[in-house]
Amino acid sequence: MVFVWSFLVGGLICVIGQIMLDIFKLTPGHTLTTLVISGAILSGFGLYDKLIDFAGAGASVPITSFGNSLVQGAMQEAEKHGIIGVVTGMFEITSSGISSAIIFGVLGAILFKPKG
């Protein structure tokens, strides 16, 4: 059942992105940035975690979850160390997305030649 929900929720988030591109005529950069910020805001109200519980990868694969895990990491550290934790814990959870993007980016640049 979680597969069905992840398809529906993930698809819906992509449709929101497509509407921002086509109807509000934003650039892809603006669209993604807006989505990340809205993920962070939803996370601030504790809503995004519920969505992940409900839809699994449907909520954790779209870029909105990047904003969510930034806030979650910051909050986890803030519970232990107070305000300083907000800065030090920021990338605690989300490190895999950024580090794998860097690692595979460099690897890709070594392995592949630019086309065209």
Place this chain on the structure above:
Amino acid sequence: MSNNKKKNLTPTQQDYQSFAKDREVKRPVVKNCIRAFIVGGSICTIGQAISTFYMHFFKFTEQNVANPTVATLIFITMLLTGFGVYDHFAQFAGAGTAVPVTGFGNAVISAAIEHRTEGFVLGVGGNMFKLAGSVIAFGTFSAFVIALIKTLLIQWGVL
């Protein structure tokens, strides 16, 4: 802003603007949305399958399974981007491939491959986050502001 711009134009220019607007190709919004829905949903379902695999065989919990899933999806993106398949795919799917984390991966990886000819330090290293940088910058900053407000509210006993 667009109205402000219009005021500074001569009548002929204004006429031309409305003329150009009439002839602008209408975007097939509904078709694009359906494509984005199907492709985006499929990518998330693949992600869910990868998550299930990691939970089953590598003892990840539901809380931290998103990490290896994201890394695997970005690895697949690297292969697809490198072989030049991702571009065709993205042309078809629009936001369906841009919004999932694969779009973030593709932005980083394609920039890295594209600027390889300028050398590894200045080209690859310097341009890697050209497209994806704003996502990280504003994601981090907004998360900082939100987490700060929430922490202060908790400390003051409001929440």
